[in-house]
Amino acid sequence: MSEPITTTDTLAVAQTGSEVSGASASLWSDAWRALRRRVVFWLSVAILLFMGLLAVFPSLFTDRGVNDRCDVRFAKHTPSSWNPFGAGGHPFGFDTHGCDYWAQIVHGARAPMIVGFVVTGIALTLSITLGSLSGYFGRWLDALISRITDIFFGLPLVLGALVILTAFPDHGVWTMSLVLGVLWWPTMTRLMRGQVLSVRDADYVQAARMLGAGDLRIMVRHILPNAVAPVFVYAMLNVGVVIGYEATLDYLGVGLQYPTVSWGLQLSQAQDVFTDHPYLLIYPAVLLTATVLSFLLLGDAVRDALDPKLR
Amino acid sequence: MTNTTDPAPGTPLLQVEDLRVEFRMRGSTVNAVNGLSYTLAEGETLAILGESGSGKSVSAQAVMGILDTPPAYVTGGAVRFRGTELLGLPEKKRRTYRGAHIAMIFQDALSALNPVHRVGDQIAEMLLVHRGMSRGDARKRAIELMERVRIPSAGSRANDYPHQFSGGMRQRVMIAMALALEPDVLIADEPTTALDVTVQAQIMKLLRDLQDEMAMGLILITHDLGVVADVADRIVVMYAGRVVEQAEVRELYARPAHPYTEGLLASVPRVDVRDRALTPIKGSPPNLAAIPSGCPFHPRCPRAREERCPDEVPALRDVTGTGHGSACHYAEEVLGG
Amino acid sequence: MADEILQVENLVKHFPLTQGIVFKRQVGQVKAVDGVSFGLRKGETLGLVGESGCGKSTLAKLLMALERPTSGSVRFEDQDVFALSRAELRRLRRRVQMVLQDPYTSLNPRMTVGDIVGEPFAIHGDPEGGRRRRVRELLEVVGLDPDHVNRYPHQFSGGQRQRIGIARALALRPDVIICDEPVSALDVSVQAQVMNLLADLQKEFGLSYVFIAHDLAVVRHISDRVAVMYLGKIVELGDEEQIYDHPTHPYTQALLSAVPVPDPTRQGTPIVLEGDVPSPTNPPSGCRFRTRCWKARDVCATDEPLLQVRAPGGAGDGEDGGTSGSPHPSACHFADEKIVRG
Incomplete structure (x- = not known):
């Protein structure tokens, strides 16, 4: 059995040339190999991993719970040293309510992370679904979806969020994510629709159609895999942007409320006492900026x- | 105007010697041109024949000095115009040769023309900048040039935008632009590849007529063995960034001295011959990031032999004593049939 | 004819040209295909040549039932393709397949070669002996290494990729393959490999080809019969020898004489046609070629010449006794093998 195969192999090689370039495989594995060599990539991954640990396992970093063991007598006690490792039990000092600031900042990571990912997740799901339907089927469906997108697009995001969140003051992290998510999808939907449009008329889609492939197969096997990459990248950038927005809304006082802790809220609480106690502003600001930037x-x-093209 | 000292008699119009160009990409180096040499005499038509990846277009861009660096780097060799070395010149000096002495036209005329300017203005612009003509004179000259490339009702068409022209007409506009400064050398890079057969015939005829009128040297870069046979005086065949064969046109077609040329001639169908059996060259053109050792053609060559071809790079040598060059260890056998 | 597997009758495809985004109104139409009729015989290769804008690619899409015609019919084994139900059309897809022009865009870059060639089976059901085995067989048939099933298209050269496309087209054992410029994107040295492969496959599997191309030499090499198209119409139809050695339509004659031949010793000046192909939005009245034709007279502007066999000497005109030793249909009032430039 092995005999005929070797002969055909040599035949194939003789006819078409043996060189099949590299051992590279799909676009994603090519991308991974390019990424591996970049310092920026590893740096941001390391920062995000750290922030992720803060959000998911706060107990690894502090034995206190949220707003745990606060004592007003310690309110605004500056850390004993600027070097957090040399500051004894309370490296970041105490916040305005006398809670251990390090513990509060550790717990403050969870809310922005949840909002960032959930909003992006909602927007991604909506945009992939709506963008694909609108781009692929076109005609009246496209007209309908595009007009709805336009309407949402016309709503200024911050203003829209302000109005809705003010109207429902008792919102928690999840409600806030839902509100932002519903406002967030139009840009991504437009991007997705454009991607689908550009792939829809590709030769390989035509080829699949000529083989008798149905709409579902064409969408799932041919269009989506070739259309989603830029949308995913956009979504990744987007998580950072959403976290920034969440902090802004907190700061403005319409986002999350006590007893929830988040970096944005901490910034908001620090604003009045910033000149006397700069550390209250600096610590959450540094973490927030590092996360968004990463x-x-x-x-x-x-x-x-x-x-x-850049390779 | 550049002040070149009068070249010694017998100096070729354009001489390219051992030109090397590489592309440095992330993680790999693509050797596009690997020691290319040729000369172009006054009034001569030299065809550079090659497939994709042969380095024919890259070498022309290197001669023009319009390679994008990075990623492309000229790593060696010389380009002499009437004896003056161009490669070492500072960009400012180099620019005076571009257009005025050596001009180039491309395959894709639409992307070479600026879509938001009228074609008449684009041609006139060249004259304003390089010749310091007045706006009125430049425009008059631009229309003259458009007439010269046989664009009907040139006077009114000068006010049109590139997209209003058909493919053939756009190619004419580009030729008019290239000729504006009356260059001594015109490099035409696949000028008719994107055009239909009947329009291709028009453009080739135009190029031939213009060359006669203006006594230019013409370098015609193409992959089409038919086009070459019609217009070229001499042919340089490129493979993997090197010259593998060069000869006067009739000699090359009648007596190819390199297995690659031989293979090309045997693999093209002909419109004037019935039931011609095609003998393809096996394999595909080489990957320039990993050019085969020894003779770069040896993995595809039906005449390759173990003892020399995989190890020894064959030099281009005169195999007939009459200037017929071949870079094959066994050129004499190829000549013998 | 009984042995014709595919019959095209009076096929017309006009694309509306619209203006405005919200309120679309039709401002004209592109007459891409405008009354084309021909038959494809079993086991033959019919070449379709023409320049860009002659409608050959639209015709290919119509033959594949990817577009619906404005009027006319395509019959496959005496069944009108456009009258079929969805399920019947799916069944038809097994019998008529297509090879596309550009090997770089016709394969999904995110699918492995095995998935690409195996996709027909994913749609129509697995073959006897299993999908994997059949895919390997197919790769072997087109001259590729069957061990490369897990590679991705970008790892192959243009010629190899075109072979993958051919393997995909062969998978369902079709009777007819429409080849739309299958070699024009390939390097010269690779074109012949693919042409020879197509010829071998035809012999081996008894395929019928419609071979669409702009390269007259390629078409001559591979075709048994040839149809020459100009602005949405067939202007001349005959067997390969009739078209290439005894062309009677001035357009065919000009086209042939314009093709450069790789032979520097060949004599004779080509007929260089003036101008460009007119826009298919507003084709000339009467004979569409008359604006570029050296034989054109008043009658050409008023009467449209039909594609028919004409008596030697040309219909209604006995000026120069024709020499057509090989009568075949030609859509010219003055069809004549002799080339007389006026």
């Missing part, structure tokens, strides 16, 4: 890696 840099690096 998402943006990560998204950028992935985009570069996925773009074959």
Whole structure:
């Protein structure tokens, strides 16, 4: 059995040339190999992993719970040293309510992360579904979806969020995510629709159609895999942007409320006492900026890696 | 105007010697041109024949000095115009040769023309910048040039935008632009590949007529063995960034001295011959990031032999004593049939 | 004819040209295909040549039932393709397949070669002996290494990719393959490989080809019969020898003489046609070629010449006794093998 195969192998090689370039495989594995070599990628991944640990396992970093063992007598006690490792039991000092600031900041990571991912998740799901339907089927469905997108697009995001969140003051993390998610999808939907449109008329889609493939198969096997990459990259950048928005809304006082803790709320509480107690503003600000920036840099690096023209 | 010292008699119009160009990409180096040499005499038509990846277009861009660096780097060799070395020149000096002495036209005329300017203005612009003509004179000259490339009712068409022209007419506009400064060398990179057969015939005829009128040297870069046979005086065949064969046109078609040329001639169908059996060259053109050792053609060559071809790079040598060059260890056998 | 597997009758496809985004109104139509009739015989290769804009690609899409015609019919084994139900059309897809022009865009870059060639089975059901085995067989048939099933298209050269496309077209054992410029994107040295492969496959599997191309030499090499198209119509139809050695339509004659031949010793000046192909939105009245034709007279502007066999000497005109030793249909009032430039 092995005999005929070897002969055909040599035949094939003789006819078409043996060189099949590289051992590379799909676009994603090519992208991964490009990413592996980039410092920016590893740096942002490391920062995000750390922030992720803060959000998921706060108990790894502090033995206190949320708003746990607070004592007003310690309110605004500055850390004994600027070097967090040399500051004894309370490296970041105490916040305005006398809670251990390190513990509060550790717990403050969860809310922005949840909002960032859930909003992006909602927007991604909506945009992939609506964008695909609208781009692929076109005609009246496209007209309908596009007009609805336009209407939502016309709503200024911050204003829309302000209005809705003010109207429902008792919102928690999840409600807030839902509200932002519903406002967030139009841009991504437009991006997805454009992607689907550009792939829809590709030769390989025509080829599948000529083989008798149905709409579902064409969508799932041919259009989506070739259309979603830029949308995913956008979503990755987006997580950072959403976290920034969440902090902004907290700061403005319409986002999350006590007893929830989040970096945005901490910034908001620090604003009055900033001149006397700058550390109250600096610590959450540094963590927030590092997180947002890491998402943006990560998204950028992935985009570069996925773009074959830059390789 | 550039002040070149009068070249010694016998100096070729354009001489390319051992030109090397590489593309440095993330993680790999693509050797696009690997020691290319040729000369172009006054009034001569030289065809550079090659497939994709042969380095024919890259080498022309290197001669013009319009390669994008990075990723492309000229890593060696010389390009002499009437004896003046161009490669080392500072960009400012180099620019005076571009257009005025050596001009180039491309396959894709639409992307080479600026879509938001009228074609008449685009041609006139060249004259304004390089010749310091007045706006009125430049425009008059632009229309003259458009007439010269046989664009009907040139006067009114000068006010049109590139997209209003058909493919053939756009190619004419580009030729008019290239000729604006009356260059001594015109490099035409696949000028008719994107055009229909009947329009291709028009453009080739135009190029031939213009060359006669203006006594230019013409370098015609193409993959089409038919086009070459019609217009070229001499042919350089490129493979993997090197010259594998060069000869006067009739000699090359009658007596190819390199197995690659031989293979190409045997693999093209002909419109004037019935039931011609085609003998394809096996395999595909090489990957320039991993050019085969020794003779780069040896993995595809039906005449390759173990003892020399995989190890020894064959030099281009005169195999007939009459200037017929071949870079094959066994060129004499190829000549013998 | 009984042995014709595919019959095209009076096929017309006009695309409306619209203006405005919200309120669309039709401002004209592109007459891409405008009354084309021909038959494809079992086991033969019918070449369709023409320049860009002659409607050959639209015709290919109509033959594949990817577009619906404005009027006319395509019959496959005496069944009107456009009258079929969805299920029947799916069944038809097994019998008529297509090879596309560009090997770089016709394969899904996210699918492995095995998945691409195996896709027909995923749609129509697995073959006897299993999908994997059949895919390997197919790769072997087209001259590729069957061990490369798990590779992705971008790892192959243009010629190899075109072979993958051919393997996909062969998978369902079709009777007819429409080849739309299958070699024009390939390097010269690779074109012949693919043409020879197509010829071998035809012999082996008894395939019928419609071979669409702009390269007259390629069409001559592979075709038994040839149809020459100009602005949505067939202007001349005959067997390969009739068209290439005894062309009677001035357009065919000009086209042939314009093709450069790789032979520097060949004599004779080509007929260089003036101008460009007119827009298919507003084709000339009467004979569509008359605006570029050196034989054109008043009658050409008023009467449209039909594609028919004409008596030697041309219909209604006995000026120069024709020499057509090989009568075949030609859509010219003055069809004549002799080339007389006026």
